[in-house]
Amino acid sequence: GAGVSQSPSNKVTEKGKDVELRCDPISGHTALYWYRQSLGQGLEFLIYFQGNSAPDKSGLPSDRFSAERTGGSVSTLTIQRTQQEDSAVYLCASSPPGVADTQYFGPGTRLTVL
C-alpha cells in the first residue's frame, strides 16, 4: 500500500518568508509525528498528534513553528518568518492504532532558507 508521503520534496525560500510543509500519513494511522533533522544531527522531535487529542507541541523550537492536522489525516507544518537556522530536512511519520512504538517515515522535505 501507499506509504507516508510528503510535499514538496525540496523547498528553497528566502529568509523572512513563510513556508508550509505537507504530510499525508498512511491511511488508518492515528498517530502522526513531525521531526527535524539538521545537517549532521539526529532527528529532533517537533510535534505529535494522536487522534482527536490535543497535540504534544513540546518539541516546537519557537512560536514561529505551528502544525495542524485536519480530519485526523493530512498534516501541515508551518514555519513563519523563516530563518537560516531553519534549514533542515523535515520528516513526518505515522503509526497505526495500538502500535505507537513503530513509526513509518516519509521521505522528508528538504528546506533551504537563503
Place this chain on the structure above:
Amino acid sequence: GDSVTQMEGPVTLSEEAFLTINCTYTATGYPSLFWYVQYPGEGLQLLLKATKADDKGSNKGFEATYRKETTSFHLEKGSVQVSDSAVYFCALSATYNFNKFYFGSGTKLNVKP
C-alpha cells in the same frame, strides 16, 4: 533529559566483516529502545526493537540487546553485506511519554565488496 548517543561514522567495512555500532542512552525509568535504518534514497524504517531490560531485538541478521546496567543497545551483525550500506539510527521512547522519541545522530555504514 532523555537522550541517545551513538558512535560517529562513517564506518567502513569489507563484506563479511563483523559489525558493531555503539549506542548508549540516558533516560529515567524503563524506555523502549529501537534501531532504525535509512537506505540510500529511502525513508527511515524500523530495524528492530526491545522493550525491557535483557530483551534482544533481531531482524535481517542484526541483533541488539537492551542492557540496563550499562545503558546500552549496541547493534551487531556477524557478516555484513554490501546491501547493508545505510545510515543507522538508535532511538528511545520515553518511559512516561512513550509517544515521544529521542534519536541519535545516525551512523553511516559503508560496506565494500
